[in-house]
Structure formats: structure tokens, C-alpha cells
Amino acid sequence: MSMSNERLVGGPGVPAVSFEQVSKHYGSVQAVRELSLQLPQGRAIAFLGPNGAGKSTSMEILLGLKHASSGRVEVFGKTPRQAMMAGHVGAMLQSGGLPADVTVRELLRLMTKLHPKPLPVDEVLSRANVADLADRRAGKLSGGQTQRVRFAVAIAGDSDLIVLDEPTTGMDVENRQIFWNAMKGEAERGKTVLFATHYLEEADQIADQVVVINKGRLLANGSVADIKAMAGFQRIAFRLPGVTREQLLDLPHVVSLEVLHEHVQIQTSDSDKTFYALLDQGLRPMEIEISALGLEQAFVAITERDNGDAGAVEGSQSEDVR
């Protein structure tokens, strides 16, 4: 995403968000472990991790809703609360409920008054695609509509950083597309958009940068292409009647192997060599497909590797990231 320098807060060198050795524990449970991370301004950043990875806690810390047990968090060079008071941050949480008896317009009017340099209400309504809902009570909205209104709440302050926690949960495909366009629109205006998501397609489509955390630690931080390269894998799929796992276990460069009846899926760090070795064994598979991994498989691969699932080679991918 191109960034226009005049929009950068506190000079171009200041990151939008900076975590330094941040930890958070609840009693003996360690939700975030020594997380160090800098997110530059003006980017769309996807925040990925399996459930319980510490995404929500990290977001709550950077929003000032929770205090880190140790370490330092800065948002545009300020404490989270100062950044919030200065109007730098707008956010939508999964748990951020809207009062049921208030109309969408009343809600957004309030939100614009609660930020120092807000957008006009009509502008918020149109950017978030909720003009048609303006006179509806918040309690009468469907799940997808509620998410759109929450997004409107997050952008009402015309903030420099927009934080969205799983923004498209509960949306149908069409609404999700509309929503992604609105998100991209904000990023194109030079905003830093940080979003946690379970939909890897969302990250793939929108993010300039992807941050993966697992078990409270930073696992990867880079472009979508970097993450895919980090997983490093291609996928080979084919059909081979009578094949057994044992026959395939010795293939070189294999990272994961799945055999279901006669259908085989292999993740490999070198598809050419793996495939030649397969042929050298005298096997003659059919319906061969060789493809690069999507972000989703890459994500599964690197979190599984991290989980010390030694046999990434072991059986099927158990983690269902959806």
C-alpha cells in the first residue's frame, strides 16, 4: 500500500505499533511471551494465529484495555491510552457490544463526538456501507450488519490506526467482499489497518504484511510471499490405487504426507526432487497436481512445525484454521 508521508504520525520513523519484550500472564497461564514486534505506518497488516495463540490479548494490550505484565508497548510513540486519547486509534472488538436501543445514526454521531478529529457522520455511513442501516436500532441488525456497523464505529474517529478483531466473522461471502473493499479503502487512504482473522483468504487479499503468532510468541513477520516462502512448500497431489503410507515415507524433502485411500497429498520443500524420487521408486501416479501452497497451508505448516508436531510428516493436518 502506498503511503503518503504527510499522513505519517510523529515522523516516518515512528512505527504505528511497537511491542518490546511484552509478556502477559493470567496467574500461571502465559498468554503472551516476550513479544517484540514493530508494525510500520500505512500498511494493512494481518494478525494470524490459532485460537488461544495470544492474538486477542496482544490486541487488548495495544488498545490499552489490558496492561502487559512486563515489557513496553507504544502506539505512535505514545502509551496505548495516550494514543487513544489523541484519536490515533479506532477499533472494533469481537466483544464490543452495541446498545440495542440506539439507532445506527445515533451511535455513529456519538462515536464521532468521542474522537478529537472525526469524520462527518454521513461520510462514516458511506465508507462503511451502512447508509441503508442508519435508522435501524442496533438490536435489530443481523450478524453481518452488526459487523459492518462495528467497522463504522472503528473508522468514525478518522484514526491513523484501525484495529479489527476478526471483522468478518459471521458474514456471508457477498458481505465479506463488500467489507474487504471498505477495509482496502481505509488502507489506501494511508491508514494502518491491523486485523486479526481466521480467514486466510482475507489476509491473502488485503494484507501487505502478515504477523503470525503461536503460543504467545512471534512466529513469523513478513509479506504474504515471505510467509509462503517460509513455509517453503509446494503441494503434490495424485491418485495411486493400492498405495500405502510406508511406500512414501522415504521420499526426500517431504514435510507432510496424507494418504486417504488411493488419494495422496504431499507437502514438500522441493517438489521436483520429491516427484522424481517417486518415479524412481517405480510408482506411476495419476491425476497429478503440483501447486504452490496457499497462505492457509503455509500458515498451518509453520504453526504445526512450531507446535513440535515432529511428524509434520505425521498424518493429516489436524489444525482447522477456519
Place this chain on the structure above:
Amino acid sequence: MTGVITLGRLEIRRALRNRRVMFFTILYPAMLFLLSASSVKGKNVPGTNIPYVDYFLVAYASFGVIAASMNNNAMRIAQERKEGWIRQLRLTALPSYGYVVSKIAASLLVVIPAIVITFALGTTQGVKLSAGEWVSSFLVIWLGSLAFTALGIAIGYGIPQDAVQPVTLIIYVGGSFLGGQFFNVSGALETVGKVLPTYWVREIATEVISKQPVSWGGVAILAGWVVACGLLAAFMYQKRAED
């Protein structure tokens, strides 16, 4: 500050269009007042020269005020805590005290119709007071509502949402019963009632409209309740700061 004012205004609008709130703060007390007043026409409270109608005027005006300030705040805050609305407000430039301040300000306005409408009905039931007595009894009930607002805030923050309704109801009905909102209390009931804010709001307001000396001990007890409930509310609010 504009944020606090806008939020306060929205709070008032929400209260005024909530039928349950309007029923318990205005309609229900007004109805009870008319029923009670018509049954005691021309009689005095036993052992005093206070007309029963005057007594019920103050009793039911304060009864409506308790619902408007305590019940409304307790249920709203518990609900909004559970829904995450309070969290959402913390993701704005609203100062941390803004939510509670707007609730208090809104309550001070929402209780006004509860008092004024009962007073207006009082004039139709033969209550005759001087301008000074109308104003001073209004002020006693109005300012006394602060104790109930603070108590409502403390309950809303301190008690799990599903328990708020029964707890509030018990305090509301029990406090009004012992405070003499429903009938003139005496004996053991009065002894207990005399430690409660419900009793003293009604009692002091009755004193100012019946040319009796104000019980300063009662004023002190009432002020104590305002302060104690305020501190409790502040404590509960702090305790829940990370909710």
C-alpha cells in the same frame, strides 16, 4: 467534555424511550399515589398534623426516583458491561470517568419528571404548599437521588449481570417498605428504616413541607449514604476496569 455531554444526552434519550423505565419511574408511582391519596382524603398521619395526602405525595415521588436512579442504572450498567459496550467506549477518547459521569448526569435529569409529575398530581388531590415548600421538598428528593444513583452504579459494576435484577428488586421493594414509601412506618420497622436512605429522603422532604424542624441527624445519615455509595461505586468501577 463534548463527548461526556453527548453521551449523557444519549443516555437521557434512551431512558425516556424505555417503556419499562417510564412505567416504574412515572406511571406506577403516580398510580399508587392517586389510589393512596383518594383513600386517605382529609385524614392526618396518626399522631401528627401532617395530612396523609402530603405524606404520600413525598413518599411516592421518592419511590419513583429510586426506580429511576437505582434500578435503571444497576440494570443498564450490568447489561452494558456484559455486552461489551463499556469496553467499546474505552476504545475512544472518552475520559475514563466519562461513562459514569454521563450516567449520573442523565439520572439527575431523568428523575425530574418522576418528581414533577407526582407533584402536579398532588395539586389535584388537595395538596397545598407554599412555593418555598414545593422547591425545597423537590431539592431534597432530587439531591437524595444521588445516593440511589451511586448505589445503582455499585450494583451494576459489582454484581454479575444475571443477579442484578433480583438484587435490585429486593433492595428497591425492601428499602421502600422500610423507608415508609408505602405506608407510615412505626415501631421496629421504623427503627430499622431509620438507617436507610429511603427513609430519610422521604422523612426530610416531609419535614420541609410540614413546617417541622429538619432532622440534621437524618441529613447526615443521608449524606453518609451518598458518600458511602459513591465510594463503593468508585471502588467497583476500579475493580472492573479491565473487564
